[in-house]
Amino acid sequence: MNRPLIKKHDIFIYAASIIIAVSIYLLTGGNVKGTTGQISIDGRIVKTINLSQDAIFLIDENIRFQVENGAIGFIESNCADKVCVNGGMISRQGQIAVCLPNRVSLTIVTEIEFDTIVY
Amino acid sequence: MSKKIAFLGLMLAIMLICTALEHMLPPIPFLPPNVRLGLANIALMFCVFFVSRSSAITLNALKAFFVLLTRGPIAGVFSLCGGLLSVCVIILLLYIFREKISYTAVSVAGATAHNFGQFAAFSVLISLHLWYLPVLIIAGIATGIVTGTMLKILLPVIGKIRPYT
Structure with missing residues (x-):
């Protein structure tokens, strides 16, 4: 009944948890591949695409996207500066590619349906 | 025996109420x-500390069964895997x-x-997202400290509940 709030041996448990967490973080290198590309025009999401399947498709009739090996990028656009195309392919979670003249943006996200974590 | 069943029923009810309460709380920041x-x-x-270890395992299985009934088989499996591993550890x-x-x-x-x-369970059933594990472990440490401290604070009160003798 009368255990104090903190005891000396607690350190083992905290240390073990933190070591496991840090080692897994280092293992994955913090380099997280996203699973889904989100394309939005004027801030509205118009298409979400799974990056595990290679594909080439058109958005807005002028902009062509390519999905290859888990990466996605603009490959063709009718804009003048071509910043979006020169940006190349993106695959890491949180990366963004934008075509400003056409107001089209592409974001990499990871969708996890962890909604059942009961803890 | 009947006292034991009644006591476990009481404990299960407390657990379910706690879970329901928790769903009403806003998400934890950060x-x-x-x-x-x-x-x-x-x-x-x-239950683990003051009643018996086997009753804690039973409670967990019952809770997982309740989750199975209310939220479907996948949630039930998640609850069972998490709960049993937790009690075993x-x-x-x-x-x-x-x-x-x-x-x-x-508690941590x-x-x-x-x-x-x-x-x-999620990795086996759905897909493996290894990068998410450190997040979960850190979250476990944080929530564990909170619930462990709450147990310590609440003990004088809930200690008055007489487990079956």
């Missing part, structure tokens, strides 16, 4: 929205350290094991 406190763990740890730690560790540390270990168990 943690992913799907991480919850795990108030049910307080009742569970009370707590029991193992009590065997190793006995009186040498505090409620907080036991239980919470982390719970998250790990659910992560393992």
